[in-house]
Amino acid sequence: MLKLIRAPNLMLAQHWVNLLEMAGIGCELHNRYLQGALGEIPVDQCGPEIWLSDERDEALARRLLDNARRGPARGAVLWHCGQCGEMLEPQFTVCWQCGTARDPLAG
Template sequence: MRKIYQAANLFEAQILRDRLEAAHLRAEVFNAHAHSAAGALPVTEIYPEVWILEDNDWDLALRVLGEYQAELQAGNQCERRCQKCGEMVPGNFASCWNCGTELAEDC
């Protein structure tokens, strides 16, 4: 078992775990509820972590992680303003994260 990623939040960790499992790799998220210990533990100890269960899957897991990070980077480079509520929305979103309005075009 090896840690492959320390996520900024639980949502991000779950997305990566799901992508790993879609590639037929067994993975788990640890520290899913550690945020409740904020203040009692160092902040770096409460971030969710994604671990792959089989060491032999490491190379493929790194490729899946690289693809995920490339998509995040591409989405973060292009933001749009929602025409309904005015919030900035990452380029990889199909609808506004704030009000749910569907966005007309992708970046």
């Protein structure tokens, strides 16, 4: 098993799992029930995680998810949280990892 990615929310995680499964990539959704436990567990250990059954699928899986994430927001760019360095999608104005607001001056 290989941890592929942590999703910002369960809905997106489920969407990504569906995409991977449609491509024939075996994967599992972990941590799906920890959402309500925020506050007791460090944030970076919360949130749904997508694990690959076969790590040889990693490159393909990442490409699929990259495409999926770019899809709806064509032309928009990802940004990096200035606090923790997490890469975030354009529609987010606050880092879901550490809660820092996006710096409008930073890329």
